[in-house]
Amino acid sequence: MNPLPAQPKLSRKFRLQFEPAQEGWVLLYPEGMVQLNPSAAEILKRCDGSHNIDAIVAELETAFNTQGIGPDVRNLLEEGQRRGWIE
Amino acid sequence: MAGSSELLSAAPIPAGPPLWLLAELTYQCPLHCVFCYNPTRHAQVTDELTTAQWVDVMTQARQLGAAQLGFSGGEPLQRDDLEELVQEAHSLGYYTNLITSGVGLTPARAQRLKDAGLDHVQLSFQDSTRELNDFLSHTRTFDLKQRVAKLIKAHDWPMVMNCVLHRHNLPHVRKIIDMAVALEAEYLELANTQYYGWAWVNRDHLMPTREELAVAEAEVNAFRAEQDAKTEGHKCRVLFVVPDYFEERPKACMNGWGAVFLSIAPDGLAMPCHNARDLPGLQLPNVKDVPLADIWQRSNAFNTYRGDAWMKPTCRSCEDRHKDFGGCRCQAFLLTGDPAETDPVCSKSAHHEKVVAVVKNASKNRHIPIVFRSDAESRALHEPPRSAPAAVAAPQGGAFTASGGRAP
Numbered sequence: 001m002n003p004l005p006a007q008p009k010l011s012r013k014f015r016l017q018f019e020p021a022q023e024g025w026v027l028l029y030p031e032g033m034v035q036l037n038p039s040a041a042e043i044l045k046r047c048d049g050s051h052n053i054d055a056i057v058a059e060l061e062t063a064f065n066t067q068g069i070g071p072d073v074r075n076l077l078e079e080g081q082r083r084g085w086i087e
Numbered sequence: 088m089a090g091s092s093e094l095l096s097a098a099p100i101p102a103g104p105p106l107w108l109l110a111e112l113t114y115q116c117p118l119h120c121v122f123c124y125n126p127t128r129h130a131q132v133t134d135e136l137t138t139a140q141w142v143d144v145m146t147q148a149r150q151l152g153a154a155q156l157g158f159s160g161g162e163p164l165q166r167d168d169l170e171e172l173v174q175e176a177h178s179l180g181y182y183t184n185l186i187t188s189g190v191g192l193t194p195a196r197a198q199r200l201k202d203a204g205l206d207h208v209q210l211s212f213q214d215s216t217r218e219l220n221d222f223l224s225h226t227r228t229f230d231l232k233q234r235v236a237k238l239i240k241a242h243d244w245p246m247v248m249n250c251v252l253h254r255h256n257l258p259h260v261r262k263i264i265d266m267a268v269a270l271e272a273e274y275l276e277l278a279n280t281q282y283y284g285w286a287w288v289n290r291d292h293l294m295p296t297r298e299e300l301a302v303a304e305a306e307v308n309a310f311r312a313e314q315d316a317k318t319e320g321h322k323c324r325v326l327f328v329v330p331d332y333f334e335e336r337p338k339a340c341m342n343g344w345g346a347v348f349l350s351i352a353p354d355g356l357a358m359p360c361h362n363a364r365d366l367p368g369l370q371l372p373n374v375k376d377v378p379l380a381d382i383w384q385r386s387n388a389f390n391t392y393r394g395d396a397w398m399k400p401t402c403r404s405c406e407d408r409h410k411d412f413g414g415c416r417c418q419a420f421l422l423t424g425d426p427a428e429t430d431p432v433c434s435k436s437a438h439h440e441k442v443v444a445v446v447k448n449a450s451k452n453r454h455i456p457i458v459f460r461s462d463a464e465s466r467a468l469h470e471p472p473r474s475a476p477a478a479v480a481a482p483q484g485g486a487f488t489a490s491g492g493r494a495p
Contacts, residue, residue, distance in 0.1 A: 002318060013245050014198040015182060021104040028182035030247050030274060033155055041481025
């Protein structure tokens with residue numbers, strides 16, 4: 001397993017999109033779709049290649065008035081890396 | 088349930104959105120593949136939807152929640168309005184997939200499709216060798232497909248390479264994988280033949296033995312292990328579509344009838360599965376006559392096998408009924424004559440021994456002549472001889488008999 005990138009970026013092979021009919025965010029890719037839970041969506045929205053992981057965590061903790069979510073964010077990013085969502 | 092003569096149901100079963108729209112733009116195809124899943128009566132389907140009608144269908148389906156859109160056929164590049172349809176689909180917010188043989192994808196059209204916003208191309212190959220590719224498709228298309236694959240990558244599209252597997256090309260599976268890697272496909276779909284349409288006609292000719300399949304699957308797994316160990320460089324994900332005659336449990340066909348998948352045929356027939364045209368007892372609605380929301384939510388055709396109330400006791404009492412949905416209705420019909428039966432792939436089916444026998448006899452039936460898909464063969468299978476009276480016209484279901492008999 002490669003280490004997580006310093007500034008994770010959504011792979012150009014995936015498209016992150018809000019779907020009103022599903023009331024949620026999805027990742028679209030060739031002939032497939034991943035239905036994201038709200039936290040996964042909030043993390044992936046911030047994977048724009050300019051935020052480092054600590055900045056993503058800090059932004060989410062501020063936005064959702066919470067703390068200590070660093071391990072959860074890293075777990076999701078590792079899952080996303082394994083599945084090719086982020087590079 | 089309301090009478091089947093009614094188009095719309097008085098008591099429809101609640102359904103989520105149709106997430107997948109398959110637009111079969113045309114049944115016309117320059118290839119003649121022996122395993123094509125299109126209906127063998129394709130030559131009778133001539134009244135294709137217009138550009139405006141397709142735009143209307145795409146708009147309605149998007150409003151219902153469809154997010155994935157496949158442009159398929161036949162060969163969708165046979166339609167010269169493909170670029171316009173892709174552009175409309177893109178602006179509606181679809182993820183657009185072109186599912187093609189490659190024939191007709193010229194550099195100029197590729198550029199126009201890129202400009203229109205096409206997201207992905209699935210390119211079919213029939214084999215890793217020119218000889219077998221060109222034999223199975225009855226066309227000289229191997230070199231063209233190689234050029235088209237390079238064109239797809241030059242336009243920076245992700246590429247799914249699709250290869251239908253059967254006894255002729257299973258021994259080449261590693262070479263097929265190597266070709267996909269060399270052409271930089273992101274995904275390789277090794278689709279063991281599903282026996283519908285032309286593949287049903289050619290089933291006994293195409294059926295591999297259990298040993299041939301096991302050798303190929305071991306090669307696929309060896310490649311996957313190599314890929315997992317790789318830390319850099321191009322990676323190709325291999326999907327191995329299960330050869331369901333060899334299984335003990337049926338596939339979750341379409342993820343359930345009328346659950347997520349909506350297929351529109353070239354003539355506008357709306358179907359919960361692209362092979363539903365030949366199922367008896369279904370009054371398939373047409374998008375020319377009925378709003379898509381009514382078709383999806385209220386039509387009897389989409390409600391007939393939705394949920395589990397329609398199931399026979401074998402399925403209804405099964406703990407896996409919400410996992411595999413009783414398997415495939417088309418396969419149940421082809422093998423038992425009753426589309427509401429348990430898919431005979433399932434070992435719990437009273438008809439399972441038919442599937443077992445087909446696999447067991449796989450090496451014995453190879454002398455059976457192969458039938459190439461063509462308009463002439465389509466007419467031969469489904470239209471009465473000119474000298475015969477109309478009364479002996481092919482019955483509903485055409486060459487397919489209730490006993491699972493073969494086409495002539």
